[in-house]
Amino acid sequence: MQRKYDFLVIGTGIAGMSYALKVAHQGSVAIISKDGIEESNTRYAQGGIASVMYPPDDYDQHVRDTLIAGDGLCNREVVEMVVGEAPSQIQTLMDWGVDFDRKEDGTYDLGREGGHTHYRVLHHKDNTGEEIQNKLVRKVRKHPNIDILERHFAVDLITQHHLGREVQKSHKDIECYGVYGFNLDTSEVITLLSKVTVVATGGIGNLYETTTNPEIATGDGIAMVYRAKGVIENMEFVQFHPTALYEPGVRPAFLMTEALRGYGALLRTTDGREFMENYDERGCLAPRDIVARAIDNEMKKRGDDFVYLDCTHLEADGLRQHFPNIYRKCLTLNIDITKDYIPVSPAAHYSCGGIQVDRDGCSSIHRLYAIGEASCTGLHGANRLASNSLMEAVVYADRAARHSLSRIPHLGFKEGIPDWDYSGTTYPEEMVMITQNFKEVHQIMSNYVGIVRSDLRLERARKRLEIIYEETEELYERSTLSQKLCELRNLINVGDLVIQMAQAMHESRGLHYTLDYPNKGKTSEF
Numbered sequence: 001m002q003r004k005y006d007f008l009v010i011g012t013g014i015a016g017m018s019y020a021l022k023v024a025h026q027g028s029v030a031i032i033s034k035d036g037i038e039e040s041n042t043r044y045a046q047g048g049i050a051s052v053m054y055p056p057d058d059y060d061q062h063v064r065d066t067l068i069a070g071d072g073l074c075n076r077e078v079v080e081m082v083v084g085e086a087p088s089q090i091q092t093l094m095d096w097g098v099d100f101d102r103k104e105d106g107t108y109d110l111g112r113e114g115g116h117t118h119y120r121v122l123h124h125k126d127n128t129g130e131e132i133q134n135k136l137v138r139k140v141r142k143h144p145n146i147d148i149l150e151r152h153f154a155v156d157l158i159t160q161h162h163l164g165r166e167v168q169k170s171h172k173d174i175e176c177y178g179v180y181g182f183n184l185d186t187s188e189v190i191t192l193l194s195k196v197t198v199v200a201t202g203g204i205g206n207l208y209e210t211t212t213n214p215e216i217a218t219g220d221g222i223a224m225v226y227r228a229k230g231v232i233e234n235m236e237f238v239q240f241h242p243t244a245l246y247e248p249g250v251r252p253a254f255l256m257t258e259a260l261r262g263y264g265a266l267l268r269t270t271d272g273r274e275f276m277e278n279y280d281e282r283g284c285l286a287p288r289d290i291v292a293r294a295i296d297n298e299m300k301k302r303g304d305d306f307v308y309l310d311c312t313h314l315e316a317d318g319l320r321q322h323f324p325n326i327y328r329k330c331l332t333l334n335i336d337i338t339k340d341y342i343p344v345s346p347a348a349h350y351s352c353g354g355i356q357v358d359r360d361g362c363s364s365i366h367r368l369y370a371i372g373e374a375s376c377t378g379l380h381g382a383n384r385l386a387s388n389s390l391m392e393a394v395v396y397a398d399r400a401a402r403h404s405l406s407r408i409p410h411l412g413f414k415e416g417i418p419d420w421d422y423s424g425t426t427y428p429e430e431m432v433m434i435t436q437n438f439k440e441v442h443q444i445m446s447n448y449v450g451i452v453r454s455d456l457r458l459e460r461a462r463k464r465l466e467i468i469y470e471e472t473e474e475l476y477e478r479s480t481l482s483q484k485l486c487e488l489r490n491l492i493n494v495g496d497l498v499i500q501m502a503q504a505m506h507e508s509r510g511l512h513y514t515l516d517y518p519n520k521g522k523t524s525e526f
């Protein structure tokens with residue numbers, strides 16, 4: 001079966017839905033999600049969205065904080081552009097109904113997180129993402145030009161390769177004509193043809209054993225673009241959030257927002273000692289790479305599985321009022337955050353790398369845009385500043401929307417695209433192999449490609465992943481499609497990219513730290 005849309009958007013997080021709402025007045029839109037429309041990383045965002053709001057804060061200081069966090073690898077022009085455009089794009093979110101907390105005097109109640117020199121994080125209690133997701137879903141559902149395809153899994157981008165032409169990375173003329181979408185309820189694969197396609201598939205957290213990301217974050221978009229021979233970059237910079245609630249075996253790990261530290265919470269070792277001042281003069285509010293590494297080091301030195309986050313000195317009513325979800329969640333574990341220390345440890349959280357795009361969100365493949373966490377814009381460099389990703393998503397959704405609206409009158413649908421080839425395949429009887437390979441990928445990535453790396457660990461990871469890659473490709477070739485098998489395949493592709501790019505780094509910078517090259521190279525700006 002074939003369906004045709006002017007705009008095809010893969011992903012129903014903040015990036016995909018913002019884009020869809022901005023183009024839908026000018027054509028037909030399909031927005032697809034492999035889960036229900038409500039599920040995404042966006043939904044779980046806690047701290048908020050960064051934006052310069054009031055003096056004494058200004059754009060220069062937000063730009064500077066972003067550059068410092070990015071450890072010399074940000075694209076300064078992109079940083080200036082995004083920081084400058086953020087307030088008006090966030091205003092659009094508010095116009096769509098998103099509600100951010102205000103103080104009694106009517107001004108916004110701004111939070112602060114690691115690496116920010118000012119209070120500049122707009123938030124809705126401690127569940128900002130849920131507020132954004134709900135309001136966008138409501139608006140998307142109401143739009144007459146938007147078709148929502150839930151439980152449709154994007155398997156592969158359609159390019160000239162599907163017309164029988166050889167496609168190579170060096171080719172400058174690769175074009176995207178749509179995507180093969182796997183209906184998870186009927187097991188039918190639909191050929192979704194489009195004039196432009198937008199990858200807004202989010203992050204890669206499920207590469208690792210412990211992650212704050214929900215199950216959907218399996219790097220599908222990045223893997224699809226990689227297989228279609230598009231350019232991917234900066235994948236070595238995987239951000240670990242320093243403070244996920246320590247609950248072994250629980251996926252996703254529940255986040256203890258950095259805004260708690262912005263509110264005054266402190267980190268302590270299990271014997272109650274503060275330690276962050278030994279690592280950085282900014283203490284608990286140093287950028288994330290530094291705090292996560294410090295915690296990792298303290299845990300390894302002491303043989304502990306966690307450190308403590310201490311809120312007990314903070315005023316109890318204010319704490320409960322600002323962080324009601326965290327308060328409630330911890331109570332279910334008999335932790336009263338106003339009285340008890342909270343056990344926390346780092347967890348894979350955010351991918352700074354992704355599909356390389358220009359300032360309009362255009363990827364290296366024609367007619368293909370990438371926005372949100374799946375993309376690499378140059379904003380984050382080697383380490384993302386907290387709460388800059390929701391901001392980046394709305395700015396790039398807008399830029400990509402404006403660019404594609406100007407292109408759409410000149411584009412048509414590609415003729416002659418074949419439907420999905422189901423022949424010669426059998427059901428994957430070996431589900432146990434898939435489950436086991438998932439576990440092995442988690443272990444390999446967590447043990448060898450985590451917060452601290454080395455040449456030996458990376459090479460071991462590469463070799464182990466290669467074996468799993470071959471087994472999985474072989475299984476994929478002879479099996480009918482299944483969501484888990486596709487996700488495993490994608491995670492292996494993405495893990496391989498992280499390892500390859502980490503192996504090419506002969507220095508430590510931002511989120512990439514290796515014992516063999518502990519110092520920063522000479523190109524550093526800061």
Ligand code: FAD
Pocket residue numbers: 010011012013014015016032033034035037039040041042043044045046047048049050128129152153154155200201202203212213214216217220221255349350371372373374386387388389390391393
């Ligand atoms: P997502 O919101 O992840 O959406 C991806 C969408 O793509 C989903 O709908 C998914 O189902 C769909 N999808 C994926 N693969 C496929 C496929 N193969 N086929 C079809 N559909 C597919 N950032 C901040 O700026 N501030 C914060 O306070 C903050 N807090 C966070 C807290 C947590 C716990 C987490 C996990 C992240 C947080 N982040 C925060 C990061 C931020 O939430 C994400 O970077 C951002 O929401 C990503 O938005 P997105 O639209 O790019 O992707």
Ligand code: SIN
Pocket residue numbers: 045046047048255256257258259350385386387388389
């Ligand atoms: C948090 O609330 O700590 C997460 C913020 C982010 O990832 O930007």
